[in-house]
Amino acid sequence: MAKKAMIEREKKRQRLVEKYAAKRAELKEIATDEARPMEERFKARLKLAKLPRNSSATRLHNRCQLTGRPHAYYRKLKVSRIALRELGSNGQIPGMVKSSW
Numbered sequence: 001m002a003k004k005a006m007i008e009r010e011k012k013r014q015r016l017v018e019k020y021a022a023k024r025a026e027l028k029e030i031a032t033d034e035a036r037p038m039e040e041r042f043k044a045r046l047k048l049a050k051l052p053r054n055s056s057a058t059r060l061h062n063r064c065q066l067t068g069r070p071h072a073y074y075r076k077l078k079v080s081r082i083a084l085r086e087l088g089s090n091g092q093i094p095g096m097v098k099s100s101w
Contacts, residue, residue, distance in 0.1 A: 002067060019055065024056070027045075027051075066083045
């Protein structure tokens with residue numbers, strides 16, 4: 001089980017990303033538009049830099065929904081490999097059977 005603080009920090013980042021997504025997209029569009037004047041594009045870049053760092057989507061890290069584990073994460077199921085094996089062994093994932101030999 002991951003530290004509670006790490007799980008909460010990730011949730012906080014997710015909220016920030018959702019909060020600033022529209023503003024960030026608008027500023028990025030202005031900053032990359034070649035038709036706009038250089039000063040306007042530069043101002044957009046400065047405003048973008050003033051936004052919180054954790055509001056960037058690249059700062060997010062996938063975590064297991066059950067345990068909070070950040071590594072060995074299956075995107076399709078949103079769980080880690082350990083949780084996946086446990087759920088499969090208990091028969092809670094349809095079509096998955098535990099392999100043992």
